[in-house]
Amino acid sequence: xxxxxxxxxxxxTVARVVxxxxxxxxxxxxxxxxxxxxxxxxSTGFPGGAAFALAFSLLEFFGGIALVIGFLTQVVAVLCxxxxxxxxxxxxxxMKKKFVGxxxxxxxxxxxxxxVLMLGAGxxxxxxxxxxx
Numbered sequence: 591x592x593x594x595x596x597x598x599x600x601x602x603t604v605a606r607v608v609x610x611x612x613x614x615x616x617x618x619x620x621x622x623x624x625x626x627x628x629x630x631x632x633s634t635g636f637p638g639g640a641a642f643a644l645a646f647s648l649l650e651f652f653g654g655i656a657l658v659i660g661f662l663t664q665v666v667a668v669l670c671x672x673x674x675x676x677x678x679x680x681x682x683x684x685m686k687k688k689f690v691g692x693x694x695x696x697x698x699x700x701x702x703x704x705x706v707l708m709l710g711a712g713x714x715x716x717x718x719x720x721x722x723x
Contacts, residue, residue, distance in 0.1 A: 599714065603712040610658035642676065649669055649673055660723075662717070663711035670700075671703045
C-alpha cells in the first residue's frame, strides 16, 4: 500500500508542527534568560559551551516558530538534527546521563527532525506558498 500525496502532506505538516511546538517550549526558557543558559552550559566544560548555548537557544525558539509556520523547513530541520546529535553527545559524555531518564528525548527529537527533513514542509506551509517546497 502506497501513501497518496494528501497523506504525505498531512504527515509532513503534523511532524513539522509538533517538532516546532516542542522546540518552542524548550527554547523559550533559554531565550528568556540567555545569560543564565550560557553560564550554565559554559560551566560544564563543554567546548564552546556558551556559544553553543546561545546558538541552540535561538534555534530552538526561533527555529521552532519557523517550523510551525513551515518557513525554511528543511534548513531548520538539518540544524535541529545537528543540535540533537550535539546534545546527545553532551548529555552522554559531559553530563554522564543514562539513556532512560537522560538523553532518550534527544534521540526522539533527532528522529522527528530527520522525518521532517525527509518529508519537507508539506502543502500547508510558507515554503509551499513561496515556492520552496
